[in-house]
Amino acid sequence: MPGWKTNLTVLWFGQFLVMAGMTMIVPFLPLYLQELGVTEPHALATWSGIIFAGNFVTSFVFQPLWGGLADRYGRKVMLLRSGFGMAVVMTLMGFATGPWHLLLLRLVNGTISGFIPAGVALMSATAPRERMGFAMGTLQSGAVAGSILGPLFGGLLAEWIGYRYIFYITGGLLFLASMLAALLVKETFDSKAAAQKPKQSMSAAFKQLRGIPQLPSLYAVTFLIQFSLLSVLPLLPLFVQKLHGTGEMLAFYAGMVGSITGFSNMIASPLLGRLSDRIGPERILAICLIGAAIASVPQALVQNVWQLFAARFFLGIFLGGLLPTVNSLIRKYTPGGMESRSYSFNSSALSLGNMLGPVVGGFVSGYVTIQQLFLISAVLLFVNAVWVYKSLLSRLPRKGSSGSGEAPASP
Template sequence: MEQWKINLLVLWIGQFLVLAGMTMIIPFLSLYLQQDFGLTDEHEIATWAGIIFAGNFVTSFLFQPLWGKLADRYGRKIMLLRSGFGMAAVMVLMGFAQLPWHLLALRMLNGTISGFSPASVALVSATTPKDKMGFAMGMVQSGAIAGTIMGPFIGGLLADAVGFRPIFYITGTLLFLASLSAMLLVKENFDRAKAKAAPQISVLQGFKEISHIPQLTALFAVTFMIQFALMSPMPLIPLYVQHLHGTAENLAFWAGFVGSVTGLSNMIASPLLGRISDRIGAQKVLGVSLIGAAIMFIPQAFVGEVWQLLIVRFALGIFLGGLIPSVNALIRRYTPDGMESRSYSFNSSTLSLGNVVGPIVGGLISGWIGIEGVFLVAAVLLFINALWVRAVVIGKKELSPRS
């Protein structure tokens, strides 16, 4: 097997395990706080659960650019291993937490040392042939989405089978094995001497330099908007499904199905649309996918049955499957040499920001105009983003310094 394919396969597995590990606690976090930490007040449990879950994304948003800077200087693989082995250790420690603030501190530490995903994307982009870039980006994305979908499901099954604490030990072990596989099998051609000889600039200076490239700014905005639009209605989905379903029977099942069906179609579509982008160009796939995603948010505000919501959200996932692979391929194209990892880290930071801001803003908007308004606001913002992308990325005749 060609080395780039080995890299892609190993990192697909790594992406799956990392994202599954980060989302596996979602189904049982409240119960974990109640049964193992002795919390009894429902408001206190809900508050701690929200803070603990968000803590990972807050520190990830802050520290991703630093790891990107170091990856451009010392190599992507070493940053990938730093993150993988570090998160494996932190995950095991979560199983020993005795107080809620212990779990919060460890989740924040996990976000601080994270960086497996942007390092994986940067490494794959650096080792994959140009004519296979879209397919490779789609595969990496599908691994992340598969982990995000399966994480809560696996976590729920394990919680019933072995209890809460052993889940952290199992997840940490799997992350260690994934990192060990990457250490032994993944190869990177990185000229460290050349990287060290290049002028060294701070994280802030790097951001200023990258932000002066309008194409990259627009692409970072796409990543933020994807997560913002997806996460803003997510906490409200169970209530919306309850409104549509009209009965408590199988409510949890339908709410979970509605929440995961977008990720399922995204996982299927990402490699396929990535392959299409290799043939017709990432700009075209990005443009169509962005408009399609914006359109798919509109009918979600007007559905009358749960099955209608399922169909629309499945279609939404197909369009989303063309967005992140195209964004990653185009970031590689427009980024100056020697700053690839930094660009992907800034992009990962915008994703984490969307994860944090989305639910907060969605809750505020729903308080004013209902959850239907959340879908419509997301559609409007995506349309605006599409016009921005069309103006600075798709509308440009010259592709980039790399084209």
């Protein structure tokens, strides 16, 4: 097996284990806070929101710093730093005695996080350019599979062994993912050549990358994707309750609606990645954004849970071509030696979308219905598609043109 395929296989399992471990705590976080002594309903909701967002706040700030260090010292080093560090922090969460302890550890976790963007950067540096779409799509499917099964396993384990032990299991999964990467992932990194390059501040690096017009466009696309999709996600259980009523199996149906897009996403990501290698990632990104916008509309029109299942599954097919294609395009347009910094800025944009989407969606839901939020999400995705056409597709060289449309190989 070629070295890049070995890396892809190991990193796929690493992404799966990391996402499964990180999302295992989602179903019972408010319940764990009750065990820590937070019982008043308003305080419980406030603490849950702050603690959940804390990870994204520090991740947004620190990702560019780790990206710069990865370009100087190697992506694998940053992968292991993040993996082993998060393993320790997640284990310590099981020893928390109050909400402040949990908040502090979530902030630390966001500060040292970066396993997934480091894995993406490492994969982009080792996979052949002509197979980049397939590699990114396959890598994405591992993360999605983990995010689907993590909450399911977390909910089951919470019933069987209690909340605290799940943090120890999560720490163990993160440690296992890091050990697999340490032993099996190979990276060819010229540390001497990297050390000879002049040091560059984050602001200087961003200024240089901003000079390549496609890259800021891609960061904006990532933010808008996450913002538009996550703005409705926290309200889905309430919408399921409205469609199904308060009878039996409500929690099961709510969980299935939340994860059904992940199943179709996991299936579609490698297939769309292969297609992007044939017809170009810019075209796949535009097609999937338009498809996701169209697929968001039926969610506003459904009359029962099964119709919502079908609409969410249809949406997931197009979601499978969004972030992997963005990652392929970032690699295409980023100058050699700056890949990790470029991916880290994109990771910050993703964290910002993850953070603001649910907050804004929850605020707006006080003035509009969730059906109208689905339509707003569709409009945002369509605007995103127009932005991609103007900033990426329209810049592609026409057939017969001698231009490559790519950034130079070095800064």
